[in-house]
Amino acid sequence: MEDRFEVSILLDFYGTLLTDKQIDIMNMYFNEDLSLGEIAEINETSRQAIHDSIKRCYKQLKNHEDKLKLKEKYLNKKTEKENLMKELSKVESIDNDLLEYIDKKLELIINI
Amino acid sequence: MEDRFEVSILLDFYGTLLTDKQIDIMNMYFNEDLSLGEIAEINETSRQAIHDSIKRCYKQLKNHEDKLKLKEKYLNKKTEKENLMKELSKVESIDNDLLEYIDKKLELIINI
Structure with missing residues (x-):
């Protein structure tokens, strides 16, 4: 089904x-x-x-x-979050711990 | 009213x-x-x-x-975003341009 x-x-x-x-x-x-x-x-x-x-x-x-369109919007949020994380991972001044911290917070925000 | x-x-x-x-x-x-x-x-x-x-x-x-509860969730997202930005503004390795960039992207994400 x-x-x-x-x-x-x-x-x-x-x-x-x-x-x-x-x-x-x-x-x-x-x-x-x-x-x-x-x-x-x-x-x-x-x-x-x-x-x-x-x-x-x-x-x-x-x-x-x-x-x-909550599902569609949620999936778009997820894509935008991934794009942002990809961009941030290229920034030298941001280390892995900080990246992980931002990623966790973003995940929390889009899942509220 | x-x-x-x-x-x-x-x-x-x-x-x-x-x-x-x-x-x-x-x-x-x-x-x-x-x-x-x-x-x-x-x-x-x-x-x-x-x-x-x-x-x-x-x-x-x-x-x-x-x-x-979409309104309530939206307002909670906004608060979490502000908390994250406050935290990031304390990180020395993140300059103002980068902060602004992240802020814009977050605003975009929570408003999708």
Whole structure:
């Protein structure tokens, strides 16, 4: 079905816009790797109902991304951060410890 | 009514979740400083209808912020960036030009 990595990122960004039940099902399927059958059993419903629910949630997540583009912006931030680190690594007056320190701080900033 | 600066930031983050008409009204009121009466005239409706629409939009924006916290996260990014710049300004091997360069790049990154 959908790409696991992509869904995982979308859940990070937009999970709070889903219901608790929806988040549970999406996490079971995409992060905990349970099968549709197993999730259906846990939720006392049919495999088809879980399948539909996942499809619906995924569409919702994609819809949010189309409008807010948080995933796209995050990936752009990551690229810009890498470009900056590459530039800074060429500056002689900045030693490795300092580079590492800046890198850690930048990582923290883009992940807030 | 609501704080102009706060609404302006919320519109930047969540404007795409409103309808075009809603965005127009919010921009006229909060960014272009038009009165309720003026906006009502432009939209051929009553002052009260515009007032209610603004209240509703504001509630929607606040609701999105409660769930996604993009404004809060942005302000935290800004604080972390300032902390990092303060730390870097104490490092002797980093001259002012380089500091300025890093500052610009960080500003760009947190505003993506």
